[in-house]
Amino acid sequence: MGYGGGEAACGCHEGPTGQMPSVKKQTARAGKTTPIKRRDRDRTRQEILDIAFAEFAENGLSGGNTDAIAARANITKRLIFYYFNSKExxxxxxxxxxxxxxxxxxxxxxxxxxxxxxxxxxxxxxxxxxxxxxxxxxxxxxxxxxxxxxxxxxxxxxxxxxxxxxxxxxxxxxxxxxxxxxxxxxxxxxxxxxxxxxxxxxxxxxxxxxxxxxxxxxxxxxxxxxxxxxxxxxxxxxxxx
Structure with missing residues (x-):
């Protein structure tokens, strides 16, 4: 069953430009902030598609497993449904x-x-x-x-x-x-x-x-x-x- 495509679905939030914002992490020693690399939206979407292509071609729509796709992409399954509202x-x-x-x-x-x-x-x-x-x-x-x-x-x-x-x-x-x-x-x-x-x-x-x-x-x-x-x-x- 698919999730709705929104911020709640993927557990992430978008900035005003429509891109996922950088997260900053406090360093314990100097109190400085170090930016964590922002995930590229287009690259992530394409990676999901490439992995899903192999999964569906091998196992079909019914047998295709979104958990397996998420694991291979090293993302959460909810992020898949952030980009695509459903398996279909x-x-x-x-x-x-x-x-x-x-x-x-x-x-x-x-x-x-x-x-x-x-x-x-x-x-x-x-x-x-x-x-x-x-x-x-x-x-x-x-x-x-x-x-x-x-x-x-x-x-x-x-x-x-x-x-x-x-x-x-x-x-x-x-x-x-x-x-x-x-x-x-x-x-x-x-x-x-x-x-x-x-x-x-x-x-x-x-x-x-x-x-x-x-x-x-x-x-x-x-x-x-x-x-x-x-x-x-x-x-x-x-x-x-």
């Missing part, structure tokens, strides 16, 4: 942070500088590599699906994050159609979904697939081959014959 709010903030990381990286692709085929292959490579480099992100998304996407659905910030990604794909498709390289009529959301489904599977389903088919999905060679096959598959789907 903390989980939503973790999702926002995780998706923001991916969206920020997508902005650096500069697909507009590439020819349509090269741009599609670059997008595939990025998406595939991101999922493999961030298996905790894949687990977190799977956990949110268990909860029927209710946290993402309630977050306006997460909804807004989607638009630049889809807009980037839409512009790439339009440019490809105009040049005669890509066939018309491809929906950018459908393409985004297909690309992520193909990339997501090899991380989310790796263990069960390997166990059933004795198929290597985790070696550098296997990942490079799978990435190349996805790029070939999508380009053959998109190109104008």
């Amino acid at each position: 709010e903390l989980f939503t903030a973790v999702l926002e942070m995780a998706y923001a990381k991916m969206r920020a990286a997508e902005e650096d692709l500069h697909l507009e500088a590439l020819e349509p085929e090269a741009a599609i292959r670059r997008l595939v490579e990025f998406t595939f590599d991101f999922h493999h480099a961030n298996p905790e992100f894949v687990r977190l998304v799977s956990i949110e699906n268990i909860h029927r996407g209710r946290h993402i659905g309630a977050s306006q910030r997460l909804k807004e994050m989607t638009q630049p990604s889809i807009s980037q794909i839409a512009k790439l498709l339009a440019r490809g159609v105009a040049s005669g390289a890509i066939r018309p009529g491809v929906d950018p959301i459908e393409l985004h979904m297909t690309l992520n489904a193909l990339s997501f599977f090899s991380v989310a389903n790796r263990h069960t697939f390997e166990a059933q088919f004795a198929w290597d999905m985790s070696s550098p060679k296997a990942k490079a081959q799978r990435r190349s096959e996805i790029a070939d598959l999508l380009w053959r789907y998109l190109r104008k014959v």
Whole structure:
């Protein structure tokens, strides 16, 4: 159960600027005051989010333990609820942070500088590599699906994050159609979904697939081959014959 986000909840008080004030300690010998380092609010909040990300990705929302998060952050549990009113709010903030990381990286692709085929292959490579480099992100998304996407659905910030990604794909498709390289009529959301489904599977389903088919999905060679096959598959789907 969460606590209300206020001074009583964390056992601390804020100064007029909204920052936690310095506490001064009297020295026994000289009667002087020595300032105790003030906790940086943004740094503390980010540390909570980073630790909560690992905790929720490993144990889910229901199994995630705020006591464990507090212990790892070396803070009180009440301080967690000073920054985040509830465990659910903390989980939503973790999702926002995780998706923001991916969206920020997508902005650096500069697909507009590439020819349509090269741009599609670059997008595939990025998406595939991101999922493999961030298996905790894949687990977190799977956990949110268990909860029927209710946290993402309630977050306006997460909804807004989607638009630049889809807009980037839409512009790439339009440019490809105009040049005669890509066939018309491809929906950018459908393409985004297909690309992520193909990339997501090899991380989310790796263990069960390997166990059933004795198929290597985790070696550098296997990942490079799978990435190349996805790029070939999508380009053959998109190109104008």
